[in-house]
Amino acid sequence: MIDVQHRSIPSIPSFGTSVQPAIHSDRPAISILAASERQEALAETLLAIGYQAVSQCLQANVNHAQPLRSVSAAVVDDSVDNPLEWVALNSVECPVILVTSELSTQARLAAARAGVSAIIPKPLDVSELAEWLNDLVGPHRETPLSILIIDDDEILAQTYASTLENAGMRVVVETNPSAVLGQMTVLYPDLILMDVQMPGIDGVELARIIRQSRVHLALPIVFLSAERDLARQLEARARGGDDFIIKPIDPERLVSLVRMRADRAIT
């Protein structure tokens, strides 16, 4: 998901350097330098892993550009002209990650001399990007954890939501499992808490569908179910779940397990 304002960025060439308005002002801002056709994908990736993307207008002549001063890091994609010049420009202000296909020693030396903090080979591995940003920018837990609850039992789902919200988390409830994929395009949860037995699509099937998207590979999915059969619990975990909590569960333990699992995935 990317804000409309991002879509309209004139990337080739323009004058001046601009930061787009913050969409998630509570998330660390990461500057993107990429050819226009790569900007949207990179912005979506950054949003999915908990950052907000700001696009730096690309000028015909990098010497006329200014680095962004309000960002926590910059990601330079080698689709942009003269990527190392953009690296050098921004590395004076913040850590820079270069996403590139050029991995020879000579190329790495040139990148190091330009001030690159990290190189990620193409095709981009989202989890590697998340790990580098976490190392370079640091965990950003001043923002509340975002939890998506999927349970067809509305009373139970609202109970879990109230419990987690009372513990300071942001929670969205979805009682229709068929609508979850739509929710995933606008929500970037830190964790999904999901029932197993649901009509139409069960939780295990839904986890497999969610995992088909590469940006959600690292997203923790915790099953919360009255299923007591150990074999079926293990099957659920093997097919896309990270953990299995057996209903009923007391509120304090639910908060503790959700927080621990989400924090572990983020840090």
Place this chain on the structure above:
Amino acid sequence: MNGTFEIQLETLRHKFRERAAMQSDTLERLLSDLEGDSIRTGAQKEIQQIAHSLAGAGGTFGFLGISARAAALEDLVSEIFELSAFSSACQSLISEIRRAPLRGND
């Protein structure tokens, strides 16, 4: 816990209690159907779904007796069907729901 949270939980607990009462009526009807025709696998399936729901939700709201009896009934569904045991477990759950206190914590 803050007051608003307490009120929210109490409202949800009340909703659960109302729904469980309706589910006990449904269980009674389904059990009657089943006793009239034990081949009715549709009724078994519906009873299993209600039992599964109550097993998970009952304990969450402090109705531990409902949760335990619902779990026992659900387990029976997955075993070789024996009407008298099934009927007994179902009646036990219905009785538990109907005598459960309003606030749970039983």
